[in-house]
Amino acid sequence: MNDYHLKDLSSKVKSVLHAKKKSGQYLAAYAPYGYRKSEEDRHKLVIDGESAAVVRQIFQMRQSGMAYGKIAAALNEKGILPPRWYWAVHYGNGSCKYSRLWAYATVRSLLNDDIYVGTLTQNCTGSRSYKDKTMIRKPESEWISHEGAHEAIIGPELWEAVQKINQAAKQISANNTPPQASLFTGKLVCADCGHPLVAARETQRRKNGTVKHYTSYFCSRFATTGHSICSWHRIFEISLKNLVLSDIRAHGKAVAADEAAVLDKLKQHIQSASAAQQEDSRQEINRLRRRLEELEGITAKLYEDKVSGAISGDSFSVLIQKNEQERIQKSERLDSLLAGERKAQQDIANIHQWAGTIRQYLDLQELNREIIEELIDRIEVGERTVIDGQRHQDIKIYYRFVGLV
Numbered sequence: 001m002n003d004y005h006l007k008d009l010s011s012k013v014k015s016v017l018h019a020k021k022k023s024g025q026y027l028a029a030y031a032p033y034g035y036r037k038s039e040e041d042r043h044k045l046v047i048d049g050e051s052a053a054v055v056r057q058i059f060q061m062r063q064s065g066m067a068y069g070k071i072a073a074a075l076n077e078k079g080i081l082p083p084r085w086y087w088a089v090h091y092g093n094g095s096c097k098y099s100r101l102w103a104y105a106t107v108r109s110l111l112n113d114d115i116y117v118g119t120l121t122q123n124c125t126g127s128r129s130y131k132d133k134t135m136i137r138k139p140e141s142e143w144i145s146h147e148g149a150h151e152a153i154i155g156p157e158l159w160e161a162v163q164k165i166n167q168a169a170k171q172i173s174a175n176n177t178p179p180q181a182s183l184f185t186g187k188l189v190c191a192d193c194g195h196p197l198v199a200a201r202e203t204q205r206r207k208n209g210t211v212k213h214y215t216s217y218f219c220s221r222f223a224t225t226g227h228s229i230c231s232w233h234r235i236f237e238i239s240l241k242n243l244v245l246s247d248i249r250a251h252g253k254a255v256a257a258d259e260a261a262v263l264d265k266l267k268q269h270i271q272s273a274s275a276a277q278q279e280d281s282r283q284e285i286n287r288l289r290r291r292l293e294e295l296e297g298i299t300a301k302l303y304e305d306k307v308s309g310a311i312s313g314d315s316f317s318v319l320i321q322k323n324e325q326e327r328i329q330k331s332e333r334l335d336s337l338l339a340g341e342r343k344a345q346q347d348i349a350n351i352h353q354w355a356g357t358i359r360q361y362l363d364l365q366e367l368n369r370e371i372i373e374e375l376i377d378r379i380e381v382g383e384r385t386v387i388d389g390q391r392h393q394d395i396k397i398y399y400r401f402v403g404l405v
Helices: 002-022 049-063 068-077 083-091 104-111 156-174 220-224 237-257 259-272 275-308 313-361 369-375
Strands: 035-037 045-047 120-122 125-127 135-137 144-146 188-190 197-205 211-219 376-381 385-387 390-392 395-399
Touching: 002 144, 049 068, 049 083, 049 104, 049 156, 068 104, 068 220, 104 156, 104 220, 188 197, 188 220, 197 220, 211 220, 211 237, 237 259, 237 313, 237 369, 237 376, 237 395, 259 313, 275 313, 313 369, 369 376
Parallel strands: 188 376
Antiparallel strands: 035 045, 120 144, 125 135, 197 211, 376 395, 385 390
């Protein structure tokens, strides 16, 4: 019966919302960038002067031939707030968990949204059912559109000109090779901004007619912000592959030659950083255990005194509550310290596991995705620099179980 009631209720709510969309009422929680909700009717959109001016500027930049990323870079350089931050500052509480930067995808989405010519399109997404709230994209036949639903920010001539440019760019992208997972996808991070590195495939046509294909990686934040934040941090896959291969083989040979020495060195590296802290922790654990035993004894004595009439019921309530609060506080602290000790023991066990795994690859000749998944946690890639005419690039390989070796 509960299930039937929920299904019926869901059907009624969807029916009401569908009718409102049919009538042209705007039902989303937030107004799109460039608009705000009318004070007289919250289901009606009106132009927000400040953000609408930015929307017109973006369309004009696109009409002049600027790429999505270049537009994002120009907006970031001017210090213009992106949509979510603009709403938070002007209509919210002044803070937002999202990035304070314009990105490639934000600009592309804005330039392809027909809401700026006065067309209101709704019912594009929805949940699978009243039991499954997963959002899905509905077929275009179910969309509900109203032309002239609100005042347009962009004129029809500018809109058509920009859409032709967008379609041409889309056709170029459609002819490119479909995206594929590269050897180090998901394992590389920028050493400066912490964002992942993404792969790019390049083709070099040589004078003798041969074609050479390369894969390189570069900072995704640098790319999505139109080169306005961070820097390239570019590294070629073949160079990184050779570096990682050499590093794995070197560690494998070191473990095979003298495993005890390698393990001792790794243990010292882990323990030296927190030796004093671990000793303090052990002492505090002993103190907490003694105090908890005392509190248990105090609790038993309080019950005896209450039964014998040595203390009143009110005094017993106050004292037992105070005693229980201290017991809970001390227990939570003890659990936290014990969890830290277990982690330290697990770190030692992880060292042995890493040594057993790396030993298998002392004669590794070819690197593949399975081996990278098994051995590598992440690789930090620094920016390339030139020192005394020599190129340098800081690469840090963090292995699973042990981290940076």
